[in-house]
Amino acid sequence: MGNIFNIKLTGPPEKTIPGDDMAKLLIVEDEESLRDLYAEELEESGFEVSRASNGKEAIDLVRKKDFDLVIMDIRMPEMDGIETLGKVISLERKIPVIIYTAYSNYKSNFMTWTADAYLTKSSNLDELKSKINELIVTV
Amino acid sequence: MNRFRGNNANLRKIIYWMIKIFIPNVLLAVYIIGLLMITENLGRTTYIMLIAGMLFYFVTRLYFYYYKIGFFLWNNLKNLRQVVDEFKKGKFVLNETQIKQTDDISNVMKELLTVGKQFDSIVSSQSDELKKYHEIYSHIICSINSYFIVIDSRDRILYANEAFCKKFGIDSKNINGKGLNSIFYFVNTRLKIGISHVLGDHSPDAVVLKNVHLMSINRKSMIADLKISGMTVNGEEQAVIIIDDITDRFSKDYHASILSHLSETMRDEKETDSIFYNILVGVTSGSGLGFNRAMLFIAEDDLLAGRMAVGPDSFEEAIEIWNSLSSSDVDTVTAFPGDIKKGKLLEKVKSFSFSLAKENIFVAAFRDMERIHVRNAQSDQRVDDEIKKLMEVDEFIIMPLISLNRSIGLIVADNRYNMTGISNQSIDLLSVFSFQAAFLIESYLNLVEVKKEMKRLEERQEAIVESEKMAAVGRIASHIAHEIRNPLVTMGGYAKRILKHAAEGEIDAKKVSKSADIILKESERLEKTLSNVMDFTKPSKYIQEFNDINHIIRDTYTLLKNVLFERNLKIRMDLDENLPAVKSDFNQMKQVFLNLFQNAIDATPERGRIEIITGFDDSWVTITVRDSGTGITADNPDIIFEPFFTTKITGVGLGLANVKKIIKDHSGKIKALNRPEGGAEFLIKLPIPAAEQKQKDDEKKLN
Missing domain, CATH: 3.30.565.10 (Histidine kinase-like ATPase, C-terminal domain)
Incomplete structure (x- = not known):
């Protein structure tokens, strides 16, 4: 009796990270000073960081380069974070995405549920860093 | 007829008595004395002569007696003949004529007899005719719907037709000579004025009074049109009052006007109680024309609840109402009911409610949608104690209010105070009225429901608007938060960097100044945001x-x-x-x-x-x-x-x-x-x- 569901979970392709190889991050943020701040901080924490100022640039970069993780703002010109998120998750290769925004109310918006994490912007980047580490390890 | 008058008549009488009594007696005496003187010795012949003389006397007296009768008739014979002749022609005129002694009386008598016979037959045929007409007229008088009475100048009834006696419950044999006060409970002022106008002022025109409220001594109410006209019989002023009973028409008109008044004013913000009250006042047709008391019960869910009642609480109150009705002008009868009269009855009815699952006569009328006329509540098995206690009367009518083929309530009515039965006519009137009233109540209740629903919708809409406003506030707040958080994060971040570098002892002047520059820029941005917000919220004073x-x-x-x-x-x-x-x-x-x-x-x-x-x-x-x-x-x-x-x-x-x-x-x-x-x-x-x-x-x- 009852139904039997067969669910096959296919994980992302195995990726070998060489010991020296740094995890590659992409920061998508329209405000230059903030973008620079994140990039500098994360580079100092031992990540290889690329920068994009809006969704369009981000998609272009993601297609060219294998990123380990994307950190993304929501309100951006040209293509906003939610649209970009949709494009990123529809890529063949699964890349974890952290929504990092000054808005706290988008957390309840189901469009952001497909992101791996939703963090509210803070001048203290410790929370962000620990989330990055957590997500990169599991991948 | 007698033509002998004065001295002439007396002389006649003296002559008559002389002839009748004196002369025959003298003649008889002379004869007897003469006879006695002529005859010397009283022999047989003398006695025979005496007896013969006496016999002659008696015969002569008898002759004169006969002659006496003949004498009078004879005297008047000529007149008599002329009278008869005139009578034959149909005239009754007498001429003085000389008596002709030669006329034979027996012929006149014979003719007189014939004429008398003719006269008899004429009279009897005329009285038959009269009887016939009398019958026809009295039949007409009895069969007309109108009631009429004839009164004299002292307001006493000289004649009242059968219909009147029946209507007002008075024995027709004893009505003559009764005053109006002993027939009517109240003599309407307008009627009084009308009568005095006709009898006192000798108005040649009839007085017509419309919509007069009359109440009989046994408290039977009536609205009537009256026509009062004067006439003179044997030198005496009399007034004929024709009473046209328009109570039914009036009730119907009253019902119609109440219903139309209600349906016109229904859309106004009117209380439900007021609508119910108006309808019940319609059942009592003002006060007392229809039923004495009326009660309204409305079904709500599975309850039948008393909602309204109209009618006096006591006999004294009923009298007072009738009194005011009969003395007042008719406008108060037709006026629309004013405020709801609060009393014991209303209190009692309002506290009366029972489940429709219960089995009693009210529920039966409601469920079967049929009117029930209770004639004797005490012995009626269907009437339970609760209803007996509520009604306190033996006879009442239960009329269901049917709208769109379903019962919505009941009207219960009785004649508690005027102690007359409930007529079929009044039940029919109530039935028609109830039907229209039910429709009105139904649409009114629907209207109330719709209004309630509309109000609920409005409230909901307001709530939606309110929540929308709150959402807008939230959205605005989140925008503000965003506008503030971004520069704050930037400033905090760069400040931390400077601190970090300072702690590590590697202060790069270029880097520090860049960070400070950013911090400064962001703080300026914050200030600008703030002043913008303040600008927006501050009340503006415009130069117009x-x-x-x-x-x-x-x-x-x-x-x-x-x-x-x-x-x-x-x-x-x-x-x-x-x-x-x-x-x-x-x-x-x-x-x-x-x-x-x-x-x-x-x-x-x-x-x-x-x-x-x-x-x-x-x-x-x-x-x-x-x-x-x-x-x-x-x-x-x-x-x-x-x-x-x-x-x-x-x-x-x-x-x-x-x-x-x-x-x-x-x-x-x-x-x-x-x-x-x-x-x-x-x-x-x-x-x-x-x-x-x-x-x-x-x-x-x-x-």
Whole structure:
């Protein structure tokens, strides 16, 4: 009796990270000073960081380069974070995405549920860093 | 007939008595004396002669006696003949004529007998005819619906027709000589005045009184049209009062007027109780014309509950009502009921309710949708104690209120105070009235329900609007939070970097100054945001003067000329030179156009096109700003006027919100829409002040 569901979970392709190889991050943020701040901080924490100022640039970069993780703002010109998120998750290769925004109310918006994490912007980047580490390890 | 008069008659009588008594007696005496003197000795012959003389005397007396009768008839014979002759011709005139002694009396007698016989037959045939007519007339009088009475000048009844006696319950044999006071419970003042007008003032015309309230001694009420006319019989003034009973017609009219009055006023904010009260007053037709008491029960869910009652609480009160009715003019009878009379009965009925699952006579009438006429409540098995206690009478009628083939309630009515039975006629009247009343109540209750539902919807709508407002507040708050958090994060982040570098002892002056620069820039941004918010919320004081909108537009244009040139935008201005002046604040208006133009410039790509058009109609000046830019991406174009809505990288999204606020403060309207050919269009309407106001303001300016 009852139904039997067969669910096959296919994980992302195995990726070998060489010991020296740094995890590659992409920061998508329209405000230059903030973008620079994140990039500098994360580079100092031992990540290889690329920068994009809006969704369009981000998609272009993601297609060219294998990123380990994307950190993304929501309100951006040209293509906003939610649209970009949709494009990123529809890529063949699964890349974890952290929504990092000054808005706290988008957390309840189901469009952001497909992101791996939703963090509210803070001048203290410790929370962000620990989330990055957590997500990169599991991948 | 006797023609002998005075001395002549006396002489006649003396002669008659002389002839009748004296002469025969003298003759008899002379004969006897003569006979005795002639004869010397009394022999046989003498006795025979004496006896023969006596016999002669008696015969002569007898003859004279006969002659005496004949004498009178004979005397009048001529007259008698003439009378008979005249009588034959149909005349009764007597002529004095000389008596002819030769006439034979027996012939006259014979003729007289014949005439007498003829006369007899004429009289009897005429009395038959009279009897026939009498019968016909009395039949007519009895069969007419109208009641009529004849009264004398002392208000005593001389005649009353059968219908009247029956209607007012008076024995027709004993009615003669009764006063009006002993027939009517109250003698209506109008009737009194009418009678005195006819009898006292000898008015030749009949007095007609409409809608007079009459009440018999046994409290039978009636509304009647009266016709009072005078006549003179044997020198005595009499008045004929014809009474036309219009109670039924009046009741029907009353019902109809109550119903139409109710249906007309139903849409007004009227209390349910008032509607119910009016309907029951209709059942009692004012007070006392219909039923004495009426009660209304309405079904609610599975309960039958008493809702309203009309009628006196006591006999004294009933008398008082009738008294006032009969003495007052008719207008109080036809007037619509006023305030609800609160009394014991109403209290009792209102506290009376029972389940429809219960088995009693009320429920039976309600369920079967059939009227029930209870004639003897005490012995009626169907009437339970509760109802007996409520009604306190033996006879009452239960009439279901049926609307659209279902019962919605009951009307219960009785004649508690005038102690007369409930007639079939009044039940029929009530039945018709109930049918219409039920329809009215049903539609009224529906109306109430609809109104209630509408109110609920309105409340819900208000709640929705309220929650929408709250959502807007939330949205605005979140925008503000965003505007503040971004610079704060940036500032905090850079400050931390400086601290970190300082802690590590590697202070790079260049890096520090860059961080400090960013911190400074961000703090400036914060300040700007804050002042923008403050600007937006602070109450504005406008200078209100008459401005030419075209002038403001041109002024603003010169400010933006360079930007337009730089971005290679084409601008087209189509300004109506006859544009009326608008009462406005010059600087605030300039701000509006600056914001709008800036918005259009920002949205329009290079080599785009911007159009500014002004125009006016009777009451509005219109300004249209069009661009060939990206248009408004939001689903509802008006959302762009919400504070902190922005699609721009720079700016906090207060520009258009400010525009809207200013326009609103000028009693104007603003609307944003997407043009079908691409780009956005902003339409502003500003009111043109009334001409006299402008004149007044101009005068003020001159002074």
